[in-house]
Amino acid sequence: MKLILLGPPGAGKGTVAANVEALGRCHHISTGDLFRQHLRNDTPLGREVRSYMEAGELVPDELTVRLVEARIVQEDGSIEDFVLDGFPRTIPQAEALDELLGRHGTEIAAVILLQVSDEEIVNRLSSRVVCTGCGEVYNLNSKPPQVAGVCDSCGGRLDRRADDSEATVRQRLEGYHRQTEPLIDYYGSRDLLLPVDSSGAPAKTQAKVAQALMELIASRPDLAHS
Ligand code: AP5
Secondary structure, X not given: OEEEEEOOOOOOHXXXXXXXXXXXXXXXXXXXXXXXXXXXXXXXXXXXXHHHHHOOOOOOHHHHHHHHHHHHEOOOOOEOOEXXXXXXXXXXXXXXXXXXXXXXXXXXXXXXXXXXXXXXHHHHHHOEEEEOOOOOEEEOOOEOOOEOOEOOOOOOEEEOOOOOOHHHHHHHHHHHHHHHOHHHHHHHOOOOEEEEEOOXXXXXXXXXXXXXXXXXXXXXXXXXXX
């Protein structure tokens, strides 16, 4: 199944992704994670995108579309099943994705839209810490690690993301409202949206996402085998 996770920064896209991956039998692909990997490895692409990411701005569409295309098109030319997290984020990115999928005779099955207020997002991101080793995401309020500063999964060091300062989060939110929110109409007009309230605890949001996906699969049995 080919799915998109849409929602503002800090809505919980990464938090629900593993569940969506299992239910949709697809691979979780986060453009933010892919870019951060390039930053860590100090690749030419990483050097090109660093200033945008640190300022909380979007990376130019052309670079982002190329990154996604290289990731989802397999060696045999087919497109793997995916849940895209953080892509598309602009209308030109969505159009490029449609064009790419159309060329391969496939399409998006659904867009899961996580909804949460800006103030809740600022709160969440000011208490998010991420493992510098395996990337596991924690929250000092809603999902604290067992030992302060240490990852439960791999024992790695926990740190804050460079773009999680309040000023940068507000900049990312402004960018979301201006550049990404138009995608709600873009996909809504094609009846692809599955809106989910993500303001409750993580387990509640996960249960709602699971229910929305199960209902989708029940109404479109072909998707379960696609
Ligand atoms: P990216 O990494 O995609 O950042 P983002 O979209 O801003 O999303 P986040 O990872 O911050 O949040 P999330 O929704 O995954 O929330 P999480 O699950 O961690 O992108 C970073 C940058 O890369 C961009 O700014 C841009 O520069 C560049 N980029 C990436 N894609 C691009 C594109 N397509 N085009 C151009 N540039 C691009 O949860 C957040 C916190 O809240 C965690 O601490 C979590 O534990 C907690 N939490 C989660 N759910 C709940 C809940 N229900 N209740 C309480 N706490 C919760």
